[in-house]
Amino acid sequence: xxxxxxxxxxxxxxxxxxxxxxxxxxxxxxxxxxxxxxxxxxxxxxxxxxxxxxxxxxxxxxxxxxxxxxxxxxxxxxxxxxxxxxxxxxxx
Numbered sequence: 001x002x003x004x005x006x007x008x009x010x011x012x013x014x015x016x017x018x019x020x021x022x023x024x025x026x027x028x029x030x031x032x033x034x035x036x037x038x039x040x041x042x043x044x045x046x047x048x049x050x051x052x053x054x055x056x057x058x059x060x061x062x063x064x065x066x067x068x069x070x071x072x073x074x075x076x077x078x079x080x081x082x083x084x085x086x087x088x089x090x091x092x
Contacts, residue, residue: 001019002018002019003017003018005025007026007029009090032059035059038055039051039054039055039058053087056083056087
């Protein structure tokens, strides 16, 4: 069953639904915020949308590299499309 969780990314509080535990959702939130902060610190004059997109690209690149190393298949395009739509909606 999917539960609602409130998280904060890029200074914005958003509600997400997940079947994961609250601890797992918090771990993901922390990880994403850490990656966002890394990109933002390397591009201090970049707007939030650019920071979010570059972070998404960095995380996806790392994910795909891990998949290749473990012999897993490529990331499903539908999943990427859903993630991009959620990011666009959150940034509106």
